[in-house]
Amino acid sequence: MxxxxxxxxxxxxxxxxxxxxxxxxxxxxxxxxxxxxxxxxxxxxxxxxxxxxxxxxxxxxxxxxxxxxxxxxxxxxxxxxxxxxxxxxxxxxxxxxxxxxxxxxxxxxxxxxxxxxxxxxxxxxxxxxxxxxxxxxxxxxxxxxxxxxxxxxxxxxQPDLPVAGDADQARRQENRDLWVAVTSHELRTPVTVIKGYADTLKNHWDSLGDEGRQEAVRVIGARAGELARLLDRLLSATSEDGEIGGGPAGPFDLPETLRSAVDELPADLRRRIVLHDVPAELPKAYGERDSIATIVTELVTNAEKYSPPDTPIELCAALDGDTLRFRVTDRGIGIQPEHVEHAFERYWQAGSADRRRHPGAGLGLYLVRRLVERQNGWVSLRPRAGGGTTAEVRLPRA
CATH class of the missing domain: 3.30.450.40 (GAF domain)
Incomplete structure (x- = not known):
């Protein structure tokens, strides 16, 4: 100095x-x-x-x-x-x-x-x-x-400050109305698919054969997982303190957990994931292992929503001092610096045009922050150099 x-x-x-x-x-x-x-x-x-x-x-x-x-x-x-x-x-x-x-x-x-x-x-x-x-x-x-x-x-x-301050009441009410409409749609989609495949199994069991039955069961399982994650989002959003249930905290293997989370993603999304620089071994992280699948799913789904379908979504992990971090990086439209904190608010989306192109309830990143902070970690967004967005999650080292 x-x-x-x-x-x-x-x-x-x-x-x-x-x-x-x-x-x-x-x-x-x-x-x-x-x-x-x-x-x-x-x-x-x-x-x-x-x-x-x-x-x-x-x-x-x-x-x-x-x-x-x-x-x-x-x-x-x-x-x-x-x-x-x-x-x-x-x-x-x-x-x-x-x-x-x-x-x-x-x-x-x-x-x-x-x-x-x-x-x-x-x-x-x-x-x-x-x-x-x-x-x-x-x-x-x-x-x-x-x-x-x-x-x-x-x-x-400056009108853009505070960065993470409370939105005005009119906008909050508008977003709640939007949330009710979009959530109804999001709930209906996996339920419709589950019911459709269950009816197919019931009515065409013999004609499907082993391969057809296994595929139907796989789709039902994937959609049920999607429905469970959506319900987690709804429960966290309707609680004023944002508390959501979870498993016990403890040491866990972050690279193995990340790979397992990717394996649970739908096949078309899984094909876009590039496990870039995920070491075979790292010191143990401390937190709720079961929450990582939800966190990864939300971040990867968000990356998919805002990036072209033929571009990769990169997932990497590393040790950084007393924390372990992992990043999800896309090559999409990117996020404006003034939006990086608003993106974690309940029901928030950038604007009406954004809502039409990328429908959603605006709860995914809110849920991610609640899950990560409950584990004494933190999450941030930033624009990616060259275009796109990087989401970074940091968790304590065990």
Whole structure:
């Protein structure tokens, strides 16, 4: 860390951000640029911004050593930041999940500043330093306070902020109405197929032969699994706290579980899956093994929905510090940066045209986040370089 902040980089960076805003860039991309600027100017190993929601916060932008934490739900830090505008904290004195997560590297100190709109704290900006770095001085505190003030001001004037805030009541009611209509359709489809194949088995058992009977049973089983996953989505969506039932947590083999989840997918979808860089062995993950099939199905189905039928859907897994991660990547239309958090809301879809092209109840990604966070993990979306979307899930290492 330099002895003083890089004021030349601060000036250039602020001008660049203003230029982007004047060019029409809004919301999350601007926040991400501000976070990068904080890391660069203060010479940190990483930086992050936590947007505050009622009762908790979420890391919506991060750079450097903290980049893997995007999407992480964290405790609100109001009480720590109420005394002064900035606060320097040794990481080993913190008890929140995010601090423990990034402590796995050589990070040693966190300098944080609250971002306010009037008397409301809308978030907090954090820069992380290594053990060999000097302690940030008064100038570092002042610069971070300046950048946090800019972020607070953005929240006061930009329509795309907050990124993950509550939608207005009219839109919520509209989405509920849509949910009722589309869910009725989604329930009817697997039930109709199951009934049709069951009637075929009953009325044509002898003429089908062994191969025909086995195929009918396979289709019934696949559609029953689809119906069960849909019911999970409905149960989680109709609960205000989002709680859904699940099996006991424990260590499990992530690569083997991912391969099993792919094997359960419908054949036409399974053919598109490329198991890219899924090691034969990894340290055990800790969580609910049975939930992984639902998570993979939702992410892969989402990728299928928004990508051309002749393009691959890649699935990879790796160890990353104290977490195991897996990614589902498509080469479709991609997701706008300002939509990455809205995509996890109940009933949310990008717009009416999107609903017509890609019908659905808007519950899949909501369910994924609930399942992953229940296991002390987190999930995030981001645009893929070259087009498409990458969904990343991180789970604790056993």
């Amino acid at each position: 330099p002895e003083r902040p890089d004021y030349a980089a601060l000036t250039r960076g602020q001008i660049a951000v203003l230029d982007r805003i004047n060019a029409g860039e809004t919301g999350l991309p601007v926040v991400q640029r501000m976070v990068r600027l904080a890391q660069d100017v203060l010479g940190g190993r990483g930086a992050g911004f936590v947007e505050y929601l009622p009762g908790h916060g979420r890391i919506i932008a991060a750079t450097g050593a903290c980049a893997g934490a995007i999407g992480r739900r964290v405790d609100r830090a109001d009480s720590r930041l109420r005394g002064g505008r900035t606060l320097l904290v040794p990481l080993n004195s913190l008890n929140d999940e995010f601090a423990r997560q990034i402590e796995g590297g050589d990070l040693h100190r966190m300098l944080g500043a609250r971002c306010e709109v009037g008397d409301t704290i809308v978030g907090s900006l954090h820069v992380y330093f290594g053990e060999d770095d000097e302690e940030p001085g008064t100038e570092h505190h002042a610069v971070l306070e300046l950048l946090a003030t800019h972020l607070g001001r953005l929240y006061a004037v």
